[in-house]
Amino acid sequence: MYNYEGARRSAADEDPGDPMTDSATRDFDQDLKGLLAGMDSRVPKPFPERPGGYPDQVAAALIDAVLSIRARYGKADTGVRAAVTRYKDAVGDQTPNSLSRLADFDAVKLVEVLHNHQMTGAETKASAIVRAARNLSGIGVETAADTDPLDPRQKAVYVNVPGLGAVTWYYFTMLIGAHDVKPDIWVKRFVQLVLETPELDSDDYVRRLVNAAAAELEVDPRVLDHTIWLYMRSREA
CATH class of the missing domain: 1.10.340.30 (Hypothetical protein; domain 2)
Known part of the structure; x- marks a missing residue:
């Protein structure tokens, strides 16, 4: 399970080129609360099963x-x-x-x-x-x-x-098999939508935020990633 405190404190795996101007002054805890509230109103539970991936392949x-x-x-x-x-x-x-x-x-x-x-x-x-x-x-x-x-x-x-x-x-x-989130366009757009923050475009910040939300919800981050992907694709259909 992803470590929430580590998500808040550590920048060891932060991308060197990741733009932080849109997130450096943000309140992570407040954004996390907003993301959790937004998910609760938009994403049905139980969360859908995710594709199994390719362990050992x-x-x-x-x-x-x-x-x-x-x-x-x-x-x-x-x-x-x-x-x-x-x-x-x-x-x-x-x-x-x-x-x-x-x-x-x-x-x-x-x-x-x-x-x-x-x-x-x-x-x-x-x-x-x-x-x-x-x-x-x-x-x-x-x-x-x-x-x-x-x-x-x-x-x-x-x-x-x-x-x-x-x-x-x-x-x-x-x-x-890594328990993580990919901050692709769909995940970033979801976070922007829920937080009503169109300028938030930092891959690292969005990744840490969604990983922390998964920890709070006690679900595999990959499940949350897939759930968000399905929700955003359904909006585009």
Whole structure:
């Protein structure tokens, strides 16, 4: 369970480039109360179950995290999840847990395997996946067990790939099993909506705030993240 006091006091994993001008003078406790009240009036309980992720499947988690950037997630046989299944079938492994194997994959061939020509940054998502796998395996990260969400070196080599950033790093580690929140556009918009603060756009602040709300509600932060995502997507439908 995420530690609420740690969320308030620690900035050890704060992104160096995260803009703090919109949150440095805010009252965290007051914002937390406002977020909890807003959730109580908007989000039904019990909270919906979240997708299970990919525990002990580091390659599947990496593919999912990158392909999910600005994309429709789809169902089991469509979208991102279907692309992950195609990779599993291509390598003949339904629990792919090797980054070095993914790092050795030809990026052009991976585009064909995934049936995905989408771009992130200036290259294909498939190319970004291969680069991230190479960077991580290059510092000894081979399996899900080797992945440490709090290791600044691992995070640094991941976000060093053009088109990848801290949000997808958080999502990647959450898919493996980290109890965390990804401060993507949907989560930030929810916090902005509930607190009536459109200028609040600090990824780190929003992440700490939602993690602290999960601790107060005694739920897995990933459940809260998924619940918010469903609510915001329903508003856009």
